[in-house]
Amino acid sequence: MPSFNLSNFDAAMKHMYPYKKVENLVYKNNPLLAMIPKETKFPGKNATYAVEYGLTPGRSANFATAQANRGGTQLQEFVVTRVKDYAVVSVDNETLLAADGNEGSLLDVAKVKTDSALHALSRAMGRDVYGSGHGDIGQINNSTAATGTSITLTTLSDAVNFEKGMRIVCGTATAGSALNNNGASVEVTAVNRDTGVLTISTAMEAAWGTISGQFHLYPEGDASNNVAKVKIAGLDAWLPASVSSTAFFGVDRTSDVTRLGGQRIAWASTNIREQLIDAGVRVAREGGRPDSVFLNPLDWAELAKDLEGTTLIASAASHNRRRYGPKDTAAAFGFSSLQLATPTGMVDVYADHNCPENVAYMLQMDTWKFKSLGAAPRILDFDGLKGIREANSDGVEYRWGYYGNMLCTAPAFNCRVALA
Numbered sequence: 416m417p418s419f420n421l422s423n424f425d426a427a428m429k430h431m432y433p434y435k436k437v438e439n440l441v442y443k444n445n446p447l448l449a450m451i452p453k454e455t456k457f458p459g460k461n462a463t464y465a466v467e468y469g470l471t472p473g474r475s476a477n478f479a480t481a482q483a484n485r486g487g488t489q490l491q492e493f494v495v496t497r498v499k500d501y502a503v504v505s506v507d508n509e510t511l512l513a514a515d516g517n518e519g520s521l522l523d524v525a526k527v528k529t530d531s532a533l534h535a536l537s538r539a540m541g542r543d544v545y546g547s548g549h550g551d552i553g554q555i556n557n558s559t560a561a562t563g564t565s566i567t568l569t570t571l572s573d574a575v576n577f578e579k580g581m582r583i584v585c586g587t588a589t590a591g592s593a594l595n596n597n598g599a600s601v602e603v604t605a606v607n608r609d610t611g612v613l614t615i616s617t618a619m620e621a622a623w624g625t626i627s628g629q630f631h632l633y634p635e636g637d638a639s640n641n642v643a644k645v646k647i648a649g650l651d652a653w654l655p656a657s658v659s660s661t662a663f664f665g666v667d668r669t670s671d672v673t674r675l676g677g678q679r680i681a682w683a684s685t686n687i688r689e690q691l692i693d694a695g696v697r698v699a700r701e702g703g704r705p706d707s708v709f710l711n712p713l714d715w716a717e718l719a720k721d722l723e724g725t726t727l728i729a730s731a732a733s734h735n736r737r738r739y740g741p742k743d744t745a746a747a748f749g750f751s752s753l754q755l756a757t758p759t760g761m762v763d764v765y766a767d768h769n770c771p772e773n774v775a776y777m778l779q780m781d782t783w784k785f786k787s788l789g790a791a792p793r794i795l796d797f798d799g800l801k802g803i804r805e806a807n808s809d810g811v812e813y814r815w816g817y818y819g820n821m822l823c824t825a826p827a828f829n830c831r832v833a834l835a
Contacts (some may be wrong), residue, residue: 445541468674505530507810547651550637552576561626571611582635595623643706644763678830695757703828715766773835779828787819802814
């Protein structure tokens with residue numbers, strides 16, 4: 416049996432997880448996360464940048480009037496701070512050494528465990544780029560008091576966000592508000608992905624008290640009792656369903672809800688295709704050039720059926736609506752797309768299982784950026800070692816994580832589109 420020690424296994428980890436390999440593991444099933452431009456420099460306490468949302472008032476056909484009204488442009492500074500997320504895995508020495516007796520088997524044991532931790536982190540990142548920053552991943556579907564150990568989710572597809580063994584906490588019916596029972600957690604013991612029903616280890620009334628209404632659920636640690644946002648400021652944060660005067664990265668966006676808080680299209684069509692075309696018109700009116708749309712797979716399927724036509728012998732007009740073709744940036748990760756015409760050109764429409772149902776996001780991708788301190792995610796090896804010998808158990812601990820956040824330089828060129 417080959418000798419195993421922290422130093423030679425550390426070298427093996429470096430070989431198994433070069434950063435390109437990490438990118439593939441993280442991005443391959445997360446279209447939006449994969450396609451957001453990345454910047455691995457995020458020095459200082461924050462990223463501060465200005466958005467110009469109004470032109471100088473000093474313009475007139477009359478010189479004296481222009482001079483009298485002269486003034487600066489309307490600017491707002493967003494002060495984007497970092498958030499962090501972690502995945503930790505422990506590999507016990509006995510399990511490693513009890514593998515088949517060859518070095519390859521030892522590495523396979525560690526790789527399975529480490530890939531699992533990395534996949535958990537990538538799932539969270541893929542979900543969080545759509546989120547509000549509060550960290551909620553589902554809601555309890557109850558109009559009356561909920562009791563017992565069975566939770567029915569409001570949205571069935573949110574079941575993909577939960578895992579057996581996950582510990583969750585519950586908060587009131589407003590995302591980010593106080594947690595029930597000071598953040599008491601319960602374990603998810605079963606997930607029915609066909610019905611959207613979770614089974615938990617402790618009855619809701621015992622763990623969380625009275626639950627009446629569509630309370631929010633969070634992975635333990637992803638929500639704090641002081642209402643602070645501890646997760647990525649995703650699309651729901653930058654393009655909210657409604658804009659309030661509450662400061663967002665230091666900005667009161669109510670002075671121009673479109674240019675500072677993005678665009679919103681209420682449901683006003685008979686189908687998704689028409690709704691997205693209307694959104695393209697709205698974005699073009701504001702000067703944007705959208706190039707990508709992201710939908711939940713259920714909504715994407717409805718659009719695809721509409722573009723395909725509903726009969727075996729479809730009309731020529733129906734065939735003319737149907738177009739496919741991945742972009743170069745998307746093709747690198749194997750993402751295929753539908754294509755839809757807008758006033759500024761064709762946009763690619765992607766299915767992303769992380770996108771919530773009944774909402775689409777029409778984006779100009781060059782206005783978005785994911786900034787991080789180094790690669791995101793990465794092995795946290797600041798002392799030069801990939802692994803850390805555990806002080807209180809017979810094993811080695813590996814830590815993955817990132818420090819960063821998502822920002823938008825031109826919210827008005829992007830649109831949140833209601834699909835119901």
